Amino acid sequence: MSSIAHNIQVIKSQLPSSVRLVAVSKTKPAEAVLEAYNSGQRIFGENRVQEIVSKKEQLPGDIEWQMIGHLQSNKVKQLVPLVSMIQSVDSFRLLSVINAESQKINRITSCLLQVHIAAEETKTGFSPAELTEMLGSEEFDNLLNVRICGLMGMATFTDDHDQVRREFRFLANLFRDCKQRYFANTPSFTELSMGMSGDYQIAAEEGSTMVRIGSLIFGERLKK
Numbered sequence: 001m002s003s004i005a006h007n008i009q010v011i012k013s014q015l016p017s018s019v020r021l022v023a024v025s026k027t028k029p030a031e032a033v034l035e036a037y038n039s040g041q042r043i044f045g046e047n048r049v050q051e052i053v054s055k056k057e058q059l060p061g062d063i064e065w066q067m068i069g070h071l072q073s074n075k076v077k078q079l080v081p082l083v084s085m086i087q088s089v090d091s092f093r094l095l096s097v098i099n100a101e102s103q104k105i106n107r108i109t110s111c112l113l114q115v116h117i118a119a120e121e122t123k124t125g126f127s128p129a130e131l132t133e134m135l136g137s138e139e140f141d142n143l144l145n146v147r148i149c150g151l152m153g154m155a156t157f158t159d160d161h162d163q164v165r166r167e168f169r170f171l172a173n174l175f176r177d178c179k180q181r182y183f184a185n186t187p188s189f190t191e192l193s194m195g196m197s198g199d200y201q202i203a204a205e206e207g208s209t210m211v212r213i214g215s216l217i218f219g220e221r222l223k224k
C-alpha cells in the first residue's frame with residue numbers, strides 16, 4: 001500500500017464513518033491525487049482555480065473538486081462549472097456572483113458559508129454578526145442558484161487544545177442556531193466543515209461532518 005493510501009486509512013480509522021474526508025491536495029502533483037484516488041478517495045480540496053483547472057484535465061472525471069480557499073469574484077465564472085462545492089464563501093457579494101454565474105449555465109452551486117472563528121485576523125470569513133445579518137436579509141432569499149449546505153471554519157493555529165475546542169464548539173452552536181432560525185425548511189443545510197491535520201479529532205468530537213486534511217495525507221507543503 002502507498003503511504004498516501006496508508007495515511008488516509010489511518011485518518012479514517014480515527015473518524016466516525018459519518019464524517020467525510022476532503023483530501024486537501026493544494027500544491028501537490030496530480031500523481032499524488034491519483035494515489036489517493038486509487039485508494040478510494042473521491043473528494044479533493046484546492047485553494048486555487050488554476051490548479052483545479054489543470055488537475056481536472058489530468059485526472060479521472062468522477063473526482064469531486066471543492067474550493068476551500070479565498071476566492072476572487074473575477075474567478076467565479078471559471079470555477080463554477082468545475083466544482084461540486086465552494087466551501088469558502090466569505091461575503092454576500094461573492095455569493096451573489098456565484099449565484100449569477102450559476103444561473104447563466106443553469107446550475108445550482110453548493111456552498112458553505114465560511115465563518116471567522118480564529119483569533120488570527122489574517123483568516124477570512126463572516127463574523128457571526130455579519131452572517132446572521134445576511135441570512136435574515138431579503139437579498140439573500142433571492143439567490144436561487146446557490147444551495148447553502150452549511151458552515152465552514154478554521155480554528156486558531158495553536159497548541160492550546162482548549163482554545164481550539166472552544167472555537168469549534170462555538171461554530172457548532174452557531175450552525176445549530178442558524179439551522180433552526182434560517183434553514184428549518186432547507187434540508188440541504190447539514191454540513192459543518194471543520195478540522196484540519198492538526199485538529200481534526202477535536203473537530204470530530206465537536207460535531208464536524210467534514211474534515212479537510214492535507215499535510216497529514218500528502219506530507220508537508222513547501223512554504224510559498
Ligand SMILES: *Cc1c(COP(=O)(O)O)cnc(C)c1O
Pocket residue numbers: 024026047068069154196197198212213214215216
Ligand atoms: C490548506 C487548508 C487545509 C488543510 O490544511 P492541513 O493542515 O495541511 O491539513 C484545510 N482547510 C483549508 C481552508 C486550507 O486552506
